[in-house]
Amino acid sequence: MPILSDLSQCQPATALARASRPGTWRLIDYQTTEFAGTMVYAGPGLDAPELALPLHCSGYHAIYLGVHYPGQFGDAHVRVRLSSDRAYTLVRAESQSAKDLDGIPAEFAASHTSKAFADYQLSEAFWKIADLRGQALHISRFNEGGRGQDYAAMYSNLAHVRLEPLSPAQIAAYEQELPRSTTRTLIAMNDAGIFSELRTKEDIWAQLEPYADSDVDIMLWATFKGETCTYRSQIARPLPPDGNPYDRFSSHEHWETALAALEGKGIDFMREIASAAHAYDLRIFPSLRLQGPKPVPVELEPGSFYERHPEFRCRGRDGQPIAHLSLAFAEVRAHWISLLCEALSYGFDGVHIIFCRSWPFVLYEDPVIAHYRAAYGTEPGDEEDPRLWRTFAHFVNLFARELKAAVGEMEQKLGKKIAIAYNTNTTHESNLRWGIDVETLVAEGLIDYLMPHPTFAKSAADWLPPLAALVKDTPVKLYPDLYPRRQPPAAALYSAQTLYDLGADGLTFWDTYSRVYRISEWAMMKRLGHREEIALWREQGRGDDYFRVLDFKWLGDRSGDPRFFQTNG
Numbered sequence: 353m354p355i356l357s358d359l360s361q362c363q364p365a366t367a368l369a370r371a372s373r374p375g376t377w378r379l380i381d382y383q384t385t386e387f388a389g390t391m392v393y394a395g396p397g398l399d400a401p402e403l404a405l406p407l408h409c410s411g412y413h414a415i416y417l418g419v420h421y422p423g424q425f426g427d428a429h430v431r432v433r434l435s436s437d438r439a440y441t442l443v444r445a446e447s448q449s450a451k452d453l454d455g456i457p458a459e460f461a462a463s464h465t466s467k468a469f470a471d472y473q474l475s476e477a478f479w480k481i482a483d484l485r486g487q488a489l490h491i492s493r494f495n496e497g498g499r500g501q502d503y504a505a506m507y508s509n510l511a512h513v514r515l516e517p518l519s520p521a522q523i524a525a526y527e528q529e530l531p532r533s534t535t536r537t538l539i540a541m542n543d544a545g546i547f548s549e550l551r552t553k554e555d556i557w558a559q560l561e562p563y564a565d566s567d568v569d570i571m572l573w574a575t576f577k578g579e580t581c582t583y584r585s586q587i588a589r590p591l592p593p594d595g596n597p598y599d600r601f602s603s604h605e606h607w608e609t610a611l612a613a614l615e616g617k618g619i620d621f622m623r624e625i626a627s628a629a630h631a632y633d634l635r636i637f638p639s640l641r642l643q644g645p646k647p648v649p650v651e652l653e654p655g656s657f658y659e660r661h662p663e664f665r666c667r668g669r670d671g672q673p674i675a676h677l678s679l680a681f682a683e684v685r686a687h688w689i690s691l692l693c694e695a696l697s698y699g700f701d702g703v704h705i706i707f708c709r710s711w712p713f714v715l716y717e718d719p720v721i722a723h724y725r726a727a728y729g730t731e732p733g734d735e736e737d738p739r740l741w742r743t744f745a746h747f748v749n750l751f752a753r754e755l756k757a758a759v760g761e762m763e764q765k766l767g768k769k770i771a772i773a774y775n776t777n778t779t780h781e782s783n784l785r786w787g788i789d790v791e792t793l794v795a796e797g798l799i800d801y802l803m804p805h806p807t808f809a810k811s812a813a814d815w816l817p818p819l820a821a822l823v824k825d826t827p828v829k830l831y832p833d834l835y836p837r838r839q840p841p842a843a844a845l846y847s848a849q850t851l852y853d854l855g856a857d858g859l860t861f862w863d864t865y866s867r868v869y870r871i872s873e874w875a876m877m878k879r880l881g882h883r884e885e886i887a888l889w890r891e892q893g894r895g896d897d898y899f900r901v902l903d904f905k906w907l908g909d910r911s912g913d914p915r916f917f918q919t920n921g
Contacts, residue, residue, distance in 0.1 A: 354409070357389025357418075357512040362403040362491065374398050382420075382511065383912075384474055384902040391420060391511035394493050396504060402492040409515055410485040412523050416476050417871070418512035418902070421445040423471035428507045429869075431492045431558070434482055438564070438631070439557035440492060444869040446477060446899060452838045455811060456847070463840040469901045472917035474511055477872035478898040481518065481526050489513060494549055503549055531567050535881035537858030539773070539803065539831050541572040541639065542865045547582055548606040551613045556621065557628045562868035564632055567881025569858075570801075571629055572704045572773065575622075575638035575695050578645070579656045582607055583622040583698075587690050589656035599652040626699035637702035637773060638695035640688060643710040644675035651675070657687050666715040669734065676712055679787075680719040680747045688751070689758045696762050702771035703759060708805040709775075711786045713751075714744040723747075735785070744787030752798040773801035775833075775860075778815035790819070794828050803860045805833045812854055820855025829857040834880070837867055841876035841895020848880040849887065872898035 360368060360379050369376040377392040377400045394400035421428050431440040448464045456464075469475050491510050494503035518526065542559060550556060560571065575581060579588045580601045594609050596602040614621050629636035644658060644665075645651040653659045657677070664681045666674035677684045692703045707713075714720055716732065724732040724743045732740050759770050776790055777783045783790050793799040804819060806812070816832055823830050834847050848859060859880055861867055868874045876895045880886070889895070904912030911917070 355387055355389075355512055355514050356405065356407070357387055359392045359403075359405060359510060359512070360390045362392060362405045364401075364403075367401050367403060368392070372398065376400060377403060380908050382474075382907045383905045385905060386902060387512070389512050391509060392491065393420075394508040396506065399495045400493060400508070402490055405489040405491060405513065407484050407487050407489055407513070407515065409487075409517075411483060412481055412518040412526065413484050414481050414516040414518065415479045416514035416516070417443060417479050417510065418474050418476045418514065419443060419445075420474055420509045420511050420907075421447075421469070421471065422507055422509075428509055429493065429503055430508045430510050431494070432479070432510070433490045433561070434484075435487045435490065436482075437561060439554045439561040440490070441479070441561055441871070442558065442869045443477075443479075443871055446475065446838075446870040446872060448838060452836045454836050455806075456836070456839070456843050460840075460843040460846060463842040463896075467840060467899055467901075470914065470917075472904055472907070472912050472914045474902040474904060476512075476514065476900050476902060477870075478875050479871045480875060484515065496551060529879060529882065529885070530565055531881065535567045535879075535883075536569040537831075537881040537883070538566070538568045538878070539570045539572060539801065539858065539860040540568045540864035541574075541860065541862055543574045543639070543863050547574075548610050550610045550621070552617065553619055553624060556614075556619070556624050557631075559625070559865070560628050560632045560634065562874060563634060563878070566878035568878065569635060569881075570702070570771075570773070571634045571636045572639045573625065573629075573636050573700075574641075576640045576691055577601070577605075578641065578643040578710075579653070579658060579691075580605075580607070581691070582611075583695075584611065585691065585694060587687075587694055589653060589659075592652075592654065596652065598649050599654075600646045600650045603650065622695070622698040630699075635701040635771075637704040637771070638692060638700050639704040639706060640692055641706045641710055642677070642679075642688065642713060644677060647675070657684075666712055667717055669716050669732075671716070674712065674715060676710070676715075678715065678717045678720075678747075679713045679751045680717040682750075685751045685754055689755050692755070693758055693762055696766065696770065701768070702773060702800070703755070704773045704775070705755075706775045707783075707786070707788045708777050708807060712744075714747045714787050720744070720747065738784070741784045741787065742789075745784060745789035745792070746787075748787035749789055749792050749796075749798075752793055753796070756798045771800040772798065773803060774799050775803045775805050775862075778804045778806050778819075780818065791822065794822055794826055797827070799828055801829050801831055803831045803833065805860075805862055806835050812851055816851065816854040816856065823857075824855075830855060831858040831860045832856050833860045833862045834877070835862065837861075837863055838870065838873065839877075840873055841898055842890070842893070844873065844876050844880065845886055845890045845894065848883070849890065852883045852886070 377394045433440040493508035581588045591608040592599045592602040645653045666676040666678045
């Protein structure tokens with residue numbers, strides 16, 4: 353199996369240097385316990401251009417990428433694509449944390465801890481299988497972008513590429529594992545991942561490139577963080593310009609800057625992302641997070657519905673305003689629904705409501721108190737009163753019914769089916785205490801996809817069976833979230849089989865944008881719609897070789913001995 357470790361062969365040669373020089377990648381020699389090579393490094397602020405590494409291969413190969421992550425600088429990124437890819441893939445470190453074992457049996461702990469690596473080591477991760485005839489590997493980085501994720505301030509590296517040729521039997525097995533209609537039962541969510549870094553059409557398409565040839569059917573696309581939109585809405589508040597430290601979206605997210613850069617190239621962000629999704633054979637839904645402004649001092653909401661209508665805010669039992677708009681008011685429900693309908697007009701295929709975040713949706717507003725009095729003949733008590741929860745649910749159900757009606761009108765206008773998806777909490781009580789009446793949503797046909805998100809519940813056996821029983825013999829599809837986010841293949845296969853065995857119709861991936869750049873994990877997760885094959889894959893140890901760590905014998909001009917690698921200078 354060829355290991356391409358001499359990256360001094362990248363082109364153009366003028367973009368390579370042994371020292372730090374603007375417009376170049378730095379060449380650094382190294383030797384691991386298995387092979388020697390020359391890696392390419394790019395530092396922030398040097399505007400290193402795209403490189404092309406000839407692969408000189410033909411036929412199907414498994415592709416593994418070796419990356420050095422400089423722990424002294426926190427993290428690194430690199431972007432890669434084959435010549436035939438429509439956009440690049442972002443690659444970052446697959447580091448682990450203790451919470452990644454939440455709800456995972458102890459027997460899988462080793463699959464996490466074996467991924468530990470230090471800056472005197474090299475990480476190698478499986479990327480994908482592809483026919484390499486006539487292909488080169490293109491290597492790039494973010495040289496500019498917003499300050500939200502700060503990719504431009506990161507280092508970038510590629511140390512080697514390992515190409516493993518596939519036998520005829522392996523090729524046949526790979527072709528059997530390509531998505532088909534019965535396996536496309538995954539839902540991905542891009543919760544505004546790296547929007548502030550978008551500058552080109554390829555940047556937009558790169559948000560969807562990891563889903564090529566995957567089991568993902570639906571992309572939930574972060575469109576509304578409350579009233580702040582990731583496009584030029586004619587309804588919501590205008591995007592704030594950069595520089596206001598008292599507005600999160602001005603000082604952190606920088607969507608205005610990203611949109612202006614795209615518009616300068618004649619790119620309409622919403623139409624382009626819908627077009628890209630359809631090119632990748634994905635249905636795309638705008639996601640609505642019903643949040644209010646952030647806490648003081650970054651709370652400014654100039655021009656917002658929230659700012660113009662303080663009378664529509666949630667209120668505590670003491671009458672003090674809460675930083676949320678209340679669904680107890682018809683005007684608020686109509687406002688949120690109008691935003692979703694506006695997004696649908698760009699060619700989106702459904703709508704997605706996030707009910708597992710941004711509580712409360714209703715509290716002690718005048719319509720709530722009046723409804724409670726009429727129903728129970730007394731004043732509402734504290735928030736632990738189940739009768740109060742039912743009162744909350746009355747107004748949340750009104751929102752769901754009004755949304756269903758509006759979606760029906762949009763179906764007539766656009767001439768296509770529009771699905772409705774809800775993220776909810778897991779248990780009956782955890783939903784109802786915030787007015788989320790899942791039973792009514794299902795019984796009245798107000799929902800197509802029910803996606804419980806286990807924010808706090810660790811054991812799916814405690815909460816998934818009742819939901820499976822609820823949707824049984826209904827058109828509603830149950831797609832629980834596969835959690836935690838970061839799971840090596842062995843753990844992901846266990847988690848998927850557990851959820852399927854408990855009644856799941858498919859799986860959802862919360863914050864998928866932060867999963868896909870962990871390429872060896874995503875290589876397994878994107879196949880988890882193959883529910884019939886999972887038991888066999890577990891038995892075979894599928895994915896156990898997707899990630900490995902190599903020790904440096906030396907890097908640059910110094911020893912890789914871990915005792916002396918870091919000088920603590």
